[in-house]
Amino acid sequence: MRHRAEALRAEGWKVDYVELTGRFSDALVDYIRQYRPDSVLVQEPSQFAFRQALPRLSRKLGVPVEILPTNQFLVAEKDFKAWAGQSRHLxxxxxxxxxxxxxxxxxxxxxxxxxxxxxxxxxxxxxxxxxxxxxxxxxxxxxxxxxxxxxxxxxxxxxxxxxxxxxxxxxxxxxxxxxxxxxxxxxxxxxxxxxxxxxDMMVADEPxxxxxxxxxxxxxxxxxxxxxxxxxxxxxxxxxxxxxxxxxxxxxxxxWREFINGVYWLRMPGYEELNELQAVRPLPSWVYTGETELNCLRHVLRQVIATGYNHHIQRLMVLGNFFLLGGFAPDAVLRWYTEMYVDAHDWVMAANVIGMVLHADGGFMATKPYAAGAGYIHKMSNYCGGCRYRPDQRTGPDACPFNFLYWNFYATHRERFATNPRVGMMIKTWDEKPSAEKAAILQQAKDFLESGSSDH
Ligand SMILES: Cc1cc2nc3c(=O)[nH]c(=O)nc-3n(C[C@H](O)[C@H](O)[C@H](O)COP(=O)(O)OP(=O)(O)OC[C@H]3O[C@@H](n4cnc5c(N)ncnc54)[C@H](O)[C@@H]3O)c2cc1C
Ligand code: SF4
Structure with missing residues (x-):
């Protein structure tokens, strides 16, 4: 905003730049008192709560607030909603x-x-x-x-x-x-x-x-x-x-970008609070430090802490996958992503986190959960080579936690996914595993998740 003010001044505009010390609306009220404009122009806010607040703001200011279309998206909200209304499958x-x-x-x-x-x-x-x-x-x-x-x-x-x-x-x-x-x-x-x-590839120390x-x-x-x-x-x-x-x-x-924005406006309010898989686990403290023995998570977390940025597969298939498999509470996960990323905004977080990562909308966004064992991370990255765990082991002291958490996830949500044609095979594979292996997987997942949600 400071650079924008400088650039506008250089173009010859008169800019009144107010440093915010209290509430945004109070600063605007002072401004209206000082300049007495006929109306206030605002570009369509990209946040639901802010858009809802505009009529209230208009009353508080005592002048009309006019909303101009946004240039941040190519598909207008109305257009997306009309298309969604006619579509059998979104x-x-x-x-x-x-x-x-x-x-x-x-x-x-x-x-x-x-x-x-x-x-x-x-x-x-x-x-x-x-x-x-x-x-x-x-x-x-x-x-x-x-x-x-x-x-x-x-x-x-x-x-x-x-x-x-x-x-x-x-x-x-x-x-x-x-x-x-x-x-x-x-x-x-x-x-x-x-x-x-x-x-989709990930390379350690190459963000x-x-x-x-x-x-x-x-x-x-x-x-x-x-x-x-x-x-x-x-x-x-x-x-x-x-x-x-x-x-x-x-x-x-x-x-993707336009679709994610469309889904946000289609499903708000209420979308951010969904928790169809009833996940309640609090996040471990190491998601703010990167201090974990899971090497993929350590690299991806340290990168976001240092740069505010991860690419899509790091967000979805490493972090998101872990949050999904571990049954972490959607509101905590949503808050974490929003806190950590430099490009975070409500419109983009809701469908990506609640829908795509956590399946907390019951499959509205994605017909199957983005769940994967260590095999995927091993194939797409070089993280596993430097890890204390083994991506090819499902149970035992060196087994990669993504493996037993993966099967534990499908065992926990067996009823929900048994009839889903896209994951039916996984459920069948789980059902056919010997009972001793199943018991070992479930026990190791329980121990891991209960050890302070794996505060390793
Ligand atoms: C859990 C999770 C959280 C995310 N959080 C954000 C976020 O806070 N802000 C954000 O802009 N994107 C977010 N994304 C989407 C995507 O991961 C980022 O847009 C992308 O990683 C940004 O890096 P980039 O510009 O180098 O993208 P590139 O890989 O270069 O992709 C090009 C562009 O495609 C768009 N894009 C691709 N996928 C998506 C998507 N799923 N949603 C929206 N735009 C997409 C972005 O505008 C991006 O700049 C998130 C995805 C997940 C799974
Ligand atoms: S072995 Fe497992 S925890 Fe370690 S880097 Fe590979 S996927 Fe991550």
Whole structure:
């Protein structure tokens, strides 16, 4: 906000920048008294509670509050709701194809998708082993150096919030429009090329890999989704990046990002409080320090504490998977993600955490839970090599906790998932295990979870 005020002043605007010492609405009341405007203009807030509060705010201020459409999303709330109302199944893939056609993104004149397919997932999702064998060289990760304004804010954060996890001195992200555009172009020039194939891979001490790291700027309006998509499509047209990567990136933005926002407005209020699996366990304290023997969690936690950022698979398949399998309470998990990520906002957390990670909406967002044993993490990363646990053991002192927690999860929710065609096989496999193995798995999961929720 400080940089924005400076930039507007440089453009010749008169800017009244108020440092907030009390409530936002009180500061606005003072402002209205001073300037007596006819109305207040506000861009559609991306938070449900704030939007609900606008009529009250208008009464308090004594002037009309006019809401302008947001430019942070490509699909308007009304449009998504109308589509959702007519859809038998609310599938991201259907939403994605509809929006691509409507906006004409990677669509040929005959209405067919460019390259003859809507997705190229089979060329993507490469493993860590493949990366070691034939992966490209990792590019230099992006970094922005703090200027004098940012350094002042860093000092303020250190002073006001000394006990918060992480260190503001390590702040590395853009805070101006120019710097955000530089990051976008750096991604397009140096990482988009390999984005698709290596999107799901995780490498210890390499936080960025080929990801864009655009959400910190996208979610506060320093970049628009339209310009990010257009930049990627232009790179494809100019021969600068393959379709597999470009379509993969476009899918993330106009598919997932817009879908997640649509679901938030469709299901609020009440969505954030759902807890269909009745998970109640409190979070262990080490989620704020990264002090755990589970090497994958240690790396991913230390990364988010240091940078405020993890890529999607780290958020979903390492942390999220652990929170789901351990039966941790959705409100605690939601609060934790919101506290820890630099790109966190209510609209994006609700469907990702309550729906995608915790299955707490009973399967509204995802037809099957994103549950996985150690095999997945072992295949996609190099975390297991440096771990005190063994990814190939299901029980015993060296067994990876993800393995016994995985089977414990399906045993606990057997009735719910037995009729789900997408996980029926897992339930059958569990049912057919010898009773001694089942008992050992359940006992080890119980011991692990009861040891202070594994405060290892
Ligand atoms: C538990 C959990 C918590 C998450 N928390 C956030 C969050 O606080 N803020 C946030 O913006 N995203 C969040 N995501 C979604 C996704 O993980 C991040 O958008 C992505 O990791 C940001 O890094 P990036 O910009 O390098 O993304 P890239 O891997 O480069 O992907 C490109 C873009 O796709 C969009 N995108 C992809 N998947 C999603 C998704 N599921 N939801 C929304 N946008 C998506 C983002 O705008 C992202 O910039 C979360 C996902 C999970 C599973
Ligand atoms: S063995 Fe298990 S706990 Fe250790 S890094 Fe691999 S998946 Fe994580």
């Amino acid at each position: 599938l991201m893939e259907n939403h994605y194809r509809r929006v691509r056609k409507k906006l004409g993104i990677l669509i040929e004149p005959d209405g067919k998708p460019t390259g003859g397919a809507w997705n190229f997932d089979s060329s993507n999702r490469e493993t860590y082993a493949a990366f070691r064998k034939r992966g490209p060289k990792l590019p230099q990760p992006p970094r922005s150096d703090p200027d004098h304004v940012t350094r002042q804010v860093i000092a303020l954060v250190k002073r006001e919030f000394p006990d918060h996890p992480g260190d503001a001195a390590d702040f590395w992200l853009p805070v101006t429009r120019e710097e955000s555009l530089r990051w976008l172009h750096d991604f397009i020039a140096n990482r988009l090329n390999h984005f698709g194939p290596w999107e 960025v890999l080929f990801h864009s790291v655009l959400t910190p700027m996208l979610n506060i309006g320093l970049l628009s989704p339209r310009e990010c998509v257009e930049a990627a499509v232009s790179a494809y047209k100019a021969g600068g990046a393959p379709l597999t990567s470009v379509e993969g990136f476009v899918r993330q933005i106009i598919g």
